[in-house]
Amino acid sequence: MPIYKAPANDTLFVLNNVLRLDRYHNLPGFEDATPDMIEAIVGEAAKLAEEQLFPVNLSGDQEGCTRNDDGTVAVPKGFKEAYDAYCQSGWLGLAVPEQYGGQGLPYTLHAAVGEYMSSANMALMMYPGLTQGAIAAILVHGSDAQKETYLPKMVEGTxxxxxxxxxxxxxxxxxxxxxxxxxxxxxxxxxxxxxxxxxxxxxxxxxxxxxxxxxxxxxxxxxxxxxxxxxxxxxxxxxxxxxxxxxxxxxxxxxxxxxxxxxxxxxxxxxxxxxxxxxxxxKGLSAMFVMMNEARLGVGLQGLSVAEIAYQNAADYARERIQGRALSGAKSPDKKADPLIVHPDIRRALLTIRAFNEAGRAFTLWTALQSDIAHRSGDDKDRQVADDLLGLMTPILKGVLTDKGFDHAVMAQQVYGGHGYIEEHGMSQYVRDARIAMIYEGANGIQALDLVGRKLGLNGGRAVMALFKEIGDFCEENRADDAMVVYTKSLKKGLNDLQAATMWFMQNAMAKPDNAGAGSTDYMHLFGLVVLGYMWAKMAKAANEALESGTGDADFYKNKLLTGKFYMERILPETALRKTRIETGADTMMEMAAEAF
Amino acid sequence: MPIYKAPANDTLFVLNNVLRLDRYHNLPGFEDATPDMIEAIVGEAAKLAEEQLFPVNLSGDQEGCTRNDDGTVAVPKGFKEAYDAYCQSGWLGLAVPEQYGGQGLPYTLHAAVGEYMSSANMALMMYPGLTQGAIAAILVHGSDAQKETYLPKMVEGTxxxxxxxxxxxxxxxxxxxxxxxxxxxxxxxxxxxxxxxxxxxxxxxxxxxxxxxxxxxxxxxxxxxxxxxxxxxxxxxxxxxxxxxxxxxxxxxxxxxxxxxxxxxxxxxxxxxxxxxxxxxxKGLSAMFVMMNEARLGVGLQGLSVAEIAYQNAADYARERIQGRALSGAKSPDKKADPLIVHPDIRRALLTIRAFNEAGRAFTLWTALQSDIAHRSGDDKDRQVADDLLGLMTPILKGVLTDKGFDHAVMAQQVYGGHGYIEEHGMSQYVRDARIAMIYEGANGIQALDLVGRKLGLNGGRAVMALFKEIGDFCEENRADDAMVVYTKSLKKGLNDLQAATMWFMQNAMAKPDNAGAGSTDYMHLFGLVVLGYMWAKMAKAANEALESGTGDADFYKNKLLTGKFYMERILPETALRKTRIETGADTMMEMAAEAF
Known part of the structure; x- marks a missing residue:
């Protein structure tokens, strides 16, 4: 039977230690988001996800939805009750203005708990997820009468x-x-x-x-x-x-x-x-894009969510399933075999998933925070900087977290061997569910084009230049810190590849747009690798600080540092390959006649 | 509706131009395999696959198998008829000795046509596929009485x-x-x-x-x-x-x-x-391994088969579906939109799949040929060299072609956007079918371990050293050929990475086997990239020769050269990343406590 436990400590680490949400108490809605309050909210969300949404996830997949002859539709058993529990505790309107029945809390918190909900039951969470997108569009573009008519009922989930x-x-x-x-x-x-x-x-x-x-x-x-x-x-x-x-x-x-x-x-x-x-x-398209942008963050989050539950189950299986012996000699000589977790190749798979998940969580919450600042800050400059970043990160978050979320659900499934292929363990469901996130709300190829074709050059490249400077400055500032060398050195190398690829586009894609298209997917992933590397560097800094201060669970922080090191050693070097591919351009692929494919 | 057309010309190119099967006419069974005969067999197989097996593929997936209360099992409609057609034309025993009712033809031919069968209907082809594995075990380990009792009936498929x-x-x-x-x-x-x-x-x-x-x-x-x-x-x-x-x-x-x-x-x-x-x-395990080794080649072939049918459908869809405009300006200004195939990112995906498929086909047939030589040659040295290569290539072929086959089925599905996610187009089926090939007959992590833990060091590394020399010599011999530079230069670079990684294992994994385990999957893929690069270099040489001789369809050979160039530019450079990962070793991943995962 599948398991799920919301990673509350990891969320709190990002919110409190990395993003330091307390710095934003002057933003509307953030004044109530005290550390205690955040912990309570995260805890309640974890409980709901684990106890109400998750138990009907696998059965929901197996049962599916059916259309009756009269055009009505039946949803899986238990979905209505789980949906009601979600709505009645007010989760749907967590970040919606109080005026319309919401709680007006930060969107960042909404994203934090949203991860758990989609891990526990992605298919079920799409019902309120679509409602949230519609609420966003009505909030921005609806008339006052439309807002009054529709929003309160939608926020309460009826x-x-x-x-x-x-x-x-x-x-x-x-x-x-x-x-x-x-x-x-x-x-x-x-x-x-x-x-x-x-x-x-x-x-x-x-x-x-x-x-x-x-x-x-x-x-x-x-x-x-x-x-x-x-x-x-x-x-x-x-x-x-x-x-x-x-x-x-x-x-x-x-x-x-x-x-x-x-x-x-x-x-x-x-x-x-x-x-x-x-x-x-x-002007429908621009109104629709309000929903779309919010939905894209939500879909990126789904990629993370599914990879997280897939990871948890694979890690659990790897600890429990005994099969074969460690390469370095028996680790459980009293048993007939060692658990799978002794095998380096299993650890490689698990740590790859985990390194992406932990950085992906930080990436999502950091991006959500930009959304809060862009919408709530009283400072024009702060709003602009945050909005720039939000726009730039949206296609990367959607494209990279869903591509990787799917890959990693597959990787987790592989840990189960043949048992991963049969439906009873849930691993097949995670793979099948995760697959759609690469497609809907703009297929990932479209995200990549949005990035290279629109977001990159917007306002003369203001957003991308600001971010490169931020990451470069971070590396520079922490250069003398021995405990940070392994992180900043790799990050700087990745950043160099990203900057070189960006420069290549500037020099080669203006006159020949096909060169941008030919490198777009590689560029999106190159960018994602560097941003996730930046998240790891920030997490490593926060973990080092926590260890120095001697507060909290030292093992927790040491494992963060170790997972981050794994990311830097094994994953971030992929930037060089992505850059190489981008620099080959479009010529070879455009030369072939359409009918020859 | 899905389509499938057996790539007979590609197969014949590999058999005739690249492997030059006519050179082996002195091997038993090969004397009948004249070019005309091969073309006729390939043509008949194509017909059977397209007309009998393929039409019940999608419906077979949707219908599935059911167990009745009495323990009998029902298979999908049309499966029995398609199975009978396959058996009655003698395909099951194509390479089985005539003594037991087979045709005694080369296993290479069996593999060539097997690709089509599994493309057309992988699930159905597993029934005779398992029979073939059992035949192989009985042939090698069975008593004469057992052979006489079981083989003829199994070969005829009854x-x-x-x-x-x-x-x-x-x-x-x-x-x-x-x-x-x-x-x-x-x-x-x-x-x-x-x-x-x-x-x-x-x-x-x-x-x-x-x-x-x-x-x-x-x-x-x-x-x-x-x-x-x-x-x-x-x-x-x-x-x-x-x-x-x-x-x-x-x-x-x-x-x-x-x-x-x-x-x-x-x-x-x-x-x-x-x-x-x-x-x-x-001694059951060694008997079982006779089946297993043959089955592993068959499973690797499944990876190729599914990627091929997925490619064909995606290419067809990309040519037909109109959506959006080319980045470089409208290509079909008379229509409301351009076909997807104008977009570089779509071409990138399609060419990636195709570059693997065409090299994967050559790789499979080249490996199958080693099996024929190992089993049929009268020359001890030839047999040993071929058997060395067969043993070395088996885990790579199984692991790499199935990992990539799945990835590429996913990539092809992505071309369809939302339509790829619904079952009616067949793309979901290809992805779901391809997934098992990474797992059964030894999960791919096991293939990687077999490679680094057993095959690499066997007989003092004789097989791997011989292959490195063969590839190095090829690069050297063709160095002065301008038409070959783009291929040999990249191949040589990839070979250098592979040799360096091999050396790293020799220096770091003897004393510490976890270092081998930590790099095993990357090494398997690194090896696969180089071998597929070698196949491309051989194909490029054959294509250049055909172009020079002026025989055949020039466009066909030019497209080969173009696809091979794409492989060299975009895909083979991944060897550097794989090498980097291998050289980080096992320390970081082994440091984390099992309970911390």
Missing amino acids: WSGTMNLTEPHCGTDLGLLRTKAVPQGDGSYKISGQKIFISAGEHPMTDNIVHLVLARIEGAPEGTKGISLFIVPKFMVGDDGSLGERNAVTCGAIEEKMGIHGNATCVMNYDEATGFLIGAEN | WSGTMNLTEPHCGTDLGLLRTKAVPQGDGSYKISGQKIFISAGEHPMTDNIVHLVLARIEGAPEGTKGISLFIVPKFMVGDDGSLGERNAVTCGAIEEKMGIHGNATCVMNYDEATGFLIGAEN
Whole structure:
């Protein structure tokens, strides 16, 4: 049977020792986030994840969702109860303004506990996850009336939300979308068209579902400039907030997919459904991007979440399963064999996963903190710097943590041998679930293009230059510290590769954009390797400081230093390979005729 | 709907231009393998794979196998018909001696066409695949009577075979196995115990199933020295070859697994089943290894097979699906968007897969040829050299082609975006099917250990030194050839990394075996990268020669050169990273306490 224990100590280490959240007590919402409060919140979240969400994870995968003939959808047993427990403790609105029923706490905290929830049950957490994206879009682009009508119910979780972008012929290229909106003269529109891959599109866990739908108003320009965003409620909402008649939006089918079986991924048919414009006409894409950016951080987090639970199970199995003998001689001579954990190759796999997870956690919370500063700081400069960083890190966080999250779920599965391939241990589920995170909210190739094609050159490269300086300064400042040498030396080398690759793009991709495309995925990973290395260097510094001060659990900090050292020795050197690949450019790959593939 | 077209031209290029099979006409079986004959065989195999096996691949995955209450097992619709078509055309016995009903043709040819079969339907091909392993063991270790009783029926496919190794508490470490064999005094034994993960353990496609079972004779020594191999037929066989009563071996359950749903993976219960010793008492493991070695090549081939069909579908999708515009400006301005194939990042993915597949095909056939020479040559020295190489290459071929085969099925799936995640396009199936190949017949970590712990040092490193010399000589001989520079230069660099890593093991792993374990997986991949690079260099030479001679399709050879260049530029440089990792050794990973993982 699978296990899961929320890594609360690791989270608290990042929040308190590395990010030092107490420094931000002057930001709105942070004044309540005292160390005691944070510890209590993290502890409660751990409990909910372990005791309510996790127990229905494997069964949810095996049972899946089914569409009944009447178009209603059944979710796995226990999902409704677990969902209710999540909502009733207020987790959905943790970072939402109090005005709409939220708790107004930092988004950083929301991300911290969100990791546990998705580890425990990724498919289930997609239901409130989509709601959170919809809340974000309504908060930014909705009218006051729309906010009052929809947000409180969504924040308490009695109504859920969805994002409706994809159509059968268009996913990434939304400019091709065909769903039509016809104005009715009363401020409403009739929406018609088909949307596919709609997560949480139909389910029985909430009283209403608030669909956010991209559509083209009759006569609007072609391409992305003619797309508007609409609210299409499953049940019409009266002026008093009461639910009225059923809207003409129905689930036509549930997709048969590789994983996240507990989530109802629906084909949604809009047949002159009543919708309401949100934001300005033809500005739907920018409104949708508010959801998208928040969702991308959430998806990156899913990569980490699944890799974390996969790691925990693999580590547990490696300690328990006896098979073969240590290369250096029997370690448990009283038993018929040694546990798998004696084998270096098993340790290599486990430490690789762990080194990414611990740095990935710091990376996620550091990025979430930029989001808080960008949205809550009273200082213009602070907001700009944080927003720059947030924009730059979003595609890297999404792309790298999900690519690696999947790779590492596979690596953890491998520790089980044949037992990893059968469904009862849960390892197959983690792999199958993790796979989608590389695809949705912009496939990782799109993240890489967003990075090299948009984010890198934005404002003359302001964001990237600032970050290079920050990392370079960190290396310089800690150069004389013997305890930091192993970290700063490798980090500096990685940074050099990243800077060289960035320079290469500047010199070779302006005139020939294919050179940027040819290196985009390698560049995203190169950047990720360096940022995660930076996180490790910061964690090593914090661990050294804690050890010096003599407070806390010395073994905990020593293991941090060891895991960080592993990252620096074995993982970060990959930057050189990525740089080499980038510098080969696009010529060879573009030379082959399309029909020759 | 998925597509598949057997890459016959690529196969023929390797057999005729690269390996120049006509040079071996003096080996038994090769005299019939004329170029015309080879082309005819390859063409027939392509037809069978495309027209009979492939059409029931996706449906077989979706339907899966079921165990009925009476212990019988149902396979997917159409499997029996496809299996019969395969057997009736004589494919099962292609390389089996004519004496037992086979065709006595080269194993190299068997491997060549085996690729197509597994591409078209991996799950189905496991049924005859297990039979072939059992045939190999009986051929080498069986008595004449056993050969006569079992082989002809197995070769014609009316009886199938299985390998029974794994028990719930032991997989890799067979020394722990508990299945018991009690001698009956009449030459037979009563076999009792439970075996798990038994592929093709029970099914209705053949009249009889010949289980090869590892068990411990009462009173035998503990560990691997007390294991014997037994034949346990599902139905007892009379002296006249007629089938008698049902033996006490039954399928207790079918495993729920991630993929290869069309294959019945069974829990097999032996309840005083009648068995017959094959080979000597307590020498079961070496008999089993005959099956195992052949099976490992077959599993490596599966990695290639699945990556090939995944590639073909992804390339097709990339040419057909229109989405977005080329970075360098619209390529299909008359359409609303360009096909995916205009994007460098898509080409990067496709060429990465293809560069491995084409080199993997050459690698497989080159290794299979060593097997033919080792088994059929009349020259002692030739046999020894080939056998050395075969032993050295087996773990690399199995480990590298299956690790990469899986990675590349995932990469191909990614080209489809969200459509890759739903089951109807087949991409999910390829990923789920490919996953098992990294695990069974010795998980890839075990392959890596076999390489560094056994194969590397065997006979004073004779095999590895001979291969290094062969590759070095190739680089030297072609050094002055301008058309070869891009290939030989990169290959030489990769070879240097491999030699340095090998030297590092010699200096650091003798006294401290954990250093070998810590670098084993990286070393296996480093070795694989260089061998595949060598294959590319040989293919480039053959392509250049063909271009010079002006025979054949020039575009075909030019694309070979281009794909090989891509491998040299983008993929082979990974050797440096692998070497760096190996040289960090085991210290960091062994320092962490087991309970801290």
